[in-house]
Amino acid sequence: MAFKKEFKKTTLQIMHKSGLTRLLAGTGTNNFLTVLNYHRVDYPENRPWLDPSLISATPEQFEAQMRLLRQKYSPIGIEALLDTLINEKTLPRRAVLITVDDGYRDFQETIFPITSKYGIQPILFVPTAYPAGKEFWWDKLYWAVENQDKDEIETPYEKFNLATPAQREKTLRELRTKIKRGDFRKGMSLVDALYATSKPKVKSDTADTLDWDELNTLARKGVIIAAHTHHHPLLTRIPFEEACDEIHQSLEIIKKEIAETSPIFAFPDGQPAFFSPELISFLKKEKIIFAVTTVDENASLTLENALFFPRIGVYRKLSLAAFEYRLTPFYTRK
Ligand SMILES: [Zn+2]
Numbered sequence: 001m002a003f004k005k006e007f008k009k010t011t012l013q014i015m016h017k018s019g020l021t022r023l024l025a026g027t028g029t030n031n032f033l034t035v036l037n038y039h040r041v042d043y044p045e046n047r048p049w050l051d052p053s054l055i056s057a058t059p060e061q062f063e064a065q066m067r068l069l070r071q072k073y074s075p076i077g078i079e080a081l082l083d084t085l086i087n088e089k090t091l092p093r094r095a096v097l098i099t100v101d102d103g104y105r106d107f108q109e110t111i112f113p114i115t116s117k118y119g120i121q122p123i124l125f126v127p128t129a130y131p132a133g134k135e136f137w138w139d140k141l142y143w144a145v146e147n148q149d150k151d152e153i154e155t156p157y158e159k160f161n162l163a164t165p166a167q168r169e170k171t172l173r174e175l176r177t178k179i180k181r182g183d184f185r186k187g188m189s190l191v192d193a194l195y196a197t198s199k200p201k202v203k204s205d206t207a208d209t210l211d212w213d214e215l216n217t218l219a220r221k222g223v224i225i226a227a228h229t230h231h232h233p234l235l236t237r238i239p240f241e242e243a244c245d246e247i248h249q250s251l252e253i254i255k256k257e258i259a260e261t262s263p264i265f266a267f268p269d270g271q272p273a274f275f276s277p278e279l280i281s282f283l284k285k286e287k288i289i290f291a292v293t294t295v296d297e298n299a300s301l302t303l304e305n306a307l308f309f310p311r312i313g314v315y316r317k318l319s320l321a322a323f324e325y326r327l328t329p330f331y332t333r334k
Contacts, residue, residue: 009319016321022072024328025094031084033076034298034327035097037270037311038062041114042106049203050104051142056314059110064320069096070118073327077121078224078262085289085306096327098122099292099311101228101266103130103209112218124218125228125266125292128253131215133207136232137191138176143201144194145172153197155190180269184237212257219258226264227251234274235267244282251286263289270294270311280307298329 015021041062044052057065069075074092081097083089098115100107103126115122130136145153151163153171157178160171179187210218219225227250229235235243247265255261265283267275270293283291284307295310312326325331 009321012319012321012325016324021321021324021328022094024330025073025324028093028298028329029300031091031095031301032093032298032329033091033095033097033301033309035099035292035309035311036326037292037294037313038098038100038111039102040104040106041110042104046106047203047208049143049201050139050208053142054102054104054138055316057316057318059114061316061318061320062111063114065314065323066098066114066118066120068320068324069098070120075118075120077222078123078264081290081301082262084301085303091301094327099125099266101125102127102136102232103215105206105208105210108210108214108218112221112223116221121222121224123224123226123262123264124215125226126210126215126254127228127230127232127268128250128257129231130209131211131257133209133211135208137179137188139208140195141175141179141191142172144191144198145175147198147201148194149199153194155194156186180234180237180273182237184233187237216258219260224262224264225254225258226262226266227254228266229268232268234269235279236274236276240278243279247279247282248286251288263287265291267291267293267308275308283307298327298331 038056039054041057041059042055043058044055073094073096076091076095076097080091084091098120100111100122103124107124111122145162145168148162151161153160153162160175161167162171179190215225229246230249231246233246235246265288272295275293289306290309291307292309292311294313296312297310298312299305299310301309314323
């Protein structure tokens with residue numbers, strides 16, 4: 001097993017260094033597109049109260065990735081994307097689109113300065129209830145699991161152990177899965193209850209998410225600010241009418257708050273369990289032209305898949321060679 005892993009790592013390294021990966025990335029069919037999905041670009045110790053699993057890359061890793069895209073790939077912005085869908089134009093070979101979810105503060109501090117340096121236009125998907133300083137449930141859950149006074153917590157599912165770091169990691173993973181499987185509102189009540197019994201949060205005074213003024217400044221500098229629902233619920237875990245409301249409301253708020261808007265959307269979480277044909281039809285009714293999921297693939301952009309286009313997640317553990325391999329049509333999750 002260790003040997004196999006090492007072999008794969010070495011192979012990817014050789015492919016990256018020799019230019020073979022880039023060659024393979026160029027073999028995609030017409031309008032082949034990789035949409036990359038980032039959340040935070042930061043060091044865990046910078047904001048230790050936030051869930052570190054949402055860090056997609058360190059600033060150094062992110063810079064190396066953007067440099068590679070600028071030098072050897074074709075980073076595209078919103079114009080090329082919409083031109084392909086509306087005006088039947090063709091995407092450049094090795095097209096890559098950068099998307100960032102949730103509107104955390106490091107977008108302004110780290111991501112945007114780096115994408116600007118390399119002339120790359122990112123899309124930032126913002127759940128519209130959060131620029132006011134609301135906290136995401138996964139960050140609250142992370143804090144709650146890491147900061148209880150006791151070695152055990154009781155939940156409606158079962159008892160969980162918290163004594164060691166490994167147990168806490170397992171508890172967090174299991175609780176996240178259980179919350180995502182069940183009724184969304186019940187899950188949120190559980191997060192709030194656990195959060196209420198945890199030690200008070202010690203954090204900096206600045207909010208973890210960007211406010212509307214900051215988002216507007218970024219929009220004026222070329223960042224595309226787009227909708228990602230209002231409260232970031234898992235859309236198939238709430239009643240359908242509420243899900244439609246969440247989408248509609250977020251589109252309206254973005255229109256009101258941001259001067260220039262685009263007809264694009266990102267499903268919260270974005271796994272196949274959390275979107276449906278009915279929700280895709282609703283997006284069509286709302287005149288959305290491009291919507292993204294987190295199905296870990298790349299594909300040729302067509303009118304058929306444009307409302308549930310896959311995105312490839314970026315994680316801190318990815319080497320630059322493994323990152324580049326994800327830009328080829330040969331990448332599969334397994
Ligand atoms: Zn999100």
